[in-house]
Amino acid sequence: MGEAAPKAAQAEHARDGAAAGGRAGGASARGAGASAAIDFRTEPSRYRHWKLGVDGEIATLTMDVDEKAPLLGGYELKLNSYDLGVDIELADAIERLRFEHPQAKVVLLKSGKDRVFCAGANIRMLAGATHAHKVNFCKFTNETRNGIEDASENSGQKYVCVVNGTAAGGGYELALACDHIMLVDDGSAAVSLPELPLLAVLPGTGGLTRVTDKRKVRRDHADVFCTTEEGVKGKRAVEWRLVDEVMPRSKLDEAVEKRAKAIAAKQGGKADKGIALTPVERKRSANSNEYKFVSVAFERDNRRAMITLRGPDSAPPSSADAMVQQGAAFWPLQLARELDDAILDIRLNELEVATIVFKSDGDALRVLTYDAFLDANSDHWLAREIRLKWKRVLKRVDMTSRSLVTLIEPGSCFAGTLAELIFAADRSYMLIGTMQGDNRAPATIVLGDVNVFGTYAMSNGLSRLATRFLGEPDSLDTAKAEIGKPLDADQAEQLGLVTFALDDIDWEDEVRLFLEERASFSPDGLTGMEANLRFAGPETMETKIFARLTAWQNWIFQRPNAVGPEGALTRYGSGQKPNFDLKRV
């Protein structure tokens, strides 16, 4: 089993120690062996589990999981079950459909296996993974499925799920993320969420929320469905709103073709040609990750990662065509992809990093010229996709369970899109004036339209500034009036845009004390606190998934009834029944 899995990765993701253990002598999990790190970068030629085909307006994404190629070790990916490695490819394919195949209007999500759509997350993988890996795995798969919905809503790529057999657990959750679910009616193909009866855990990838809030299944039907191991099939699946249509196996291909064409016909005209998402280049060393526009410096003894974003090194292209020409090297796109990779790397490979510190380096006004360029070309498909990519990357930052702080110093370029990192942070500190011996001009920040309107809306549907100023809407209006003006530290503090403006005498001590204190707190307490404080205001299906559902799942992932020695997840497949503590909590 699992011959293809790197053994080092396996060790890294071994079961959690019994209790609070402290860190292993200053060496991080990643530091112990860079080859063990999970890499989120891939491309179709390297896919083991998916095939991506595009035929004019219709794309086909075929799941055909190689059971001998698990990401970690110790399990086989039978019956199109998946692990993080499978989902990394899916996420990549969804991104490529947007950037490389913008002409695709319909994506058919299919299985490459006979009479099996997808058995969901691999149970043996879950049973063997650490708590942290399970939680981060679920978070990433959720983000991937939200990406499907985002492509549907904002990029006119509609997803049709062709369920040719069993779609169980995460398999059905994948279907739920699609716009239209087609189910074969052959007396055996069924959709199901068997997690509760089978494993004593919840469907972890939005299943319960999408059942109640997206497909709006009646709650008693949902109750029956989620407690029925074998699921629901045929006509009842349609009546209960679980799928959109059923058809005999003999009519499936014809029905799919007809449906795809009908949906494609409803979408508007689309660009013909995409750009190539060339590989994100990254140079790893013991204590850093270097990309072209992003540097990550790890101070592991202090449990910090410093992410520096660099501004553009030249003016924006002269035209939209020139932007297309630059493709993946176009500064806003390359920066977004690099930042995304940096964040994912920290999430999965640097578990002991307590705090991510954002800095920037560059010419603020030049950053703004890129924002202006994207605004001027907002009708162009690539400009739109780049904005949407930033929106997703910034949401990924919001959802990252580390303390976030932005330091605004001379030489920085927190303007427009980059200023968003000030508002995504739990706190921001801005230096008044300069440090002794620094002859650069004092730091300023510059707001852009992107900061005050919904361009980069958080998962609650509001801009970060609107969320920040929920209690003082006047401050939002005042901020709007400052768009385009360089604001120094005192002004920024006055406007409520930064947490603290500090002079050179206080700066080092205050920032150091904050970072040290943060690293001394319980990581779990911080996770819970930040998940609550970051998302004031309205709730959406997305926030429900990440808050209500995820938090309950995390709880259950800690409960002996699931993960204890006699728990259902542990005992699954052992032939032994679980033994439950019967007290309700």
Place this chain on the structure above:
Amino acid sequence: MGEAAPKAAQAEHARDGAAAGGRAGGASARGAGASAAIDFRTEPSRYRHWKLGVDGEIATLTMDVDEKAPLLGGYELKLNSYDLGVDIELADAIERLRFEHPQAKVVLLKSGKDRVFCAGANIRMLAGATHAHKVNFCKFTNETRNGIEDASENSGQKYVCVVNGTAAGGGYELALACDHIMLVDDGSAAVSLPELPLLAVLPGTGGLTRVTDKRKVRRDHADVFCTTEEGVKGKRAVEWRLVDEVMPRSKLDEAVEKRAKAIAAKQGGKADKGIALTPVERKRSANSNEYKFVSVAFERDNRRAMITLRGPDSAPPSSADAMVQQGAAFWPLQLARELDDAILDIRLNELEVATIVFKSDGDALRVLTYDAFLDANSDHWLAREIRLKWKRVLKRVDMTSRSLVTLIEPGSCFAGTLAELIFAADRSYMLIGTMQGDNRAPATIVLGDVNVFGTYAMSNGLSRLATRFLGEPDSLDTAKAEIGKPLDADQAEQLGLVTFALDDIDWEDEVRLFLEERASFSPDGLTGMEANLRFAGPETMETKIFARLTAWQNWIFQRPNAVGPEGALTRYGSGQKPNFDLKRV
């Protein structure tokens, strides 16, 4: 320490066993000794911790906790810290203010201690309590604080919190539930949420959510506030929106009086005289709780509690005055109070009950005459308070972490207000026709206005039927057209009002199988699943508190960093620092 605490209760609430343990030989915790049960019934003459005074339009609720009277054993309630016993009295006082003192327009919430407002939930109690007790304790205290906000919003009783010294953790959360927070500015009085830095847990009673969503504190300020052990005082507390005003100690009494009068002046005219909330009479035996209109039968071997609600035994009173005359004996009010007590008793004292089965017995049309009576008198303060009480009790049912099922059989009276229990249940089963030998008429249900309009809105702000039919709004309209008509099982199923209509041949097996299956599932899995499936649709501050915040807190209450042998909650006060597992999750 803890001399006043019944030792049996102490044993009952001892720390959870190490892992899944199974039940103790068929005997429930409660069955082992009825005297150990927590009793939610109290009255001002028996209060140990609060004083309730009413002077015309101004009521004063003074917290003066008797440190020698903890509910459980092993701790002292120092510095106005509280446990469930203290909160049971507060909940009682809030209810009495509404029913016994409807003329009160302002409630001053004060401390009876010098320079200490309230130190929050007692830490030693939390450290020693079982997971189930901690969770249920937080749930009840949350409901109590929601009750304060409900009284303010719907009964014109505005709460002014007078913070004369330290308001820490739950102390500040109590203040947050009030409409107006006044803080002494003496260089030491402060509000704080020190849970995270001190105990590695979250403020468990809505604190984080009320900070961000009620008081709309800016998120970076909230971050600083929630990580600063000593809290925030003076002018900064006002600037950061944490309190509404500060004043020197010498001006406090004068400022409070002025503020109270100003707020009272804004409220409309009010009824002069309330009714007495006479004691809820309950007869306990080994396997039942008998009230006048409610019976609870425990089938502990099957992990079930059957709650039967009885209809009224006479016609409604002839006038509003006659209703006031009946007072607490007025059927809808007495039934609501009895049901509330029955639910709370199961929650805290019957931890192994998996499923609550609702039944009813009586004359459906007579139930409707009471609804009609309340509608006809909807301007009367007592009719309004009774509706609001039902709304709260039904929400308490929604929030109860047990599977809920309603069985609709001949002789039942699920009409109007009582029909709400069909829609509060996770599932409902209705018998078609009658069982052999039963010569009663087949069961019917009758909808009333209360079911389709917002009278008994759930915490998501929608009626249970509107929530049920989110995906099929036409069904809601169809249901409206059926108001007042007795609906038999087939009709009810057709209309989507019940989950399953079953004939006498299937009834017993199907219901039995369902109940057996439910009792076989992981209690934790069911808790998480039901918490997700019950609340489709919009989110409110209340659902945020019960979902997002509570779920995260429950998770943290399971994490070694808080409750493990080296965790912060365990080590608090021991002189030893906690030892954290530093991985972020």
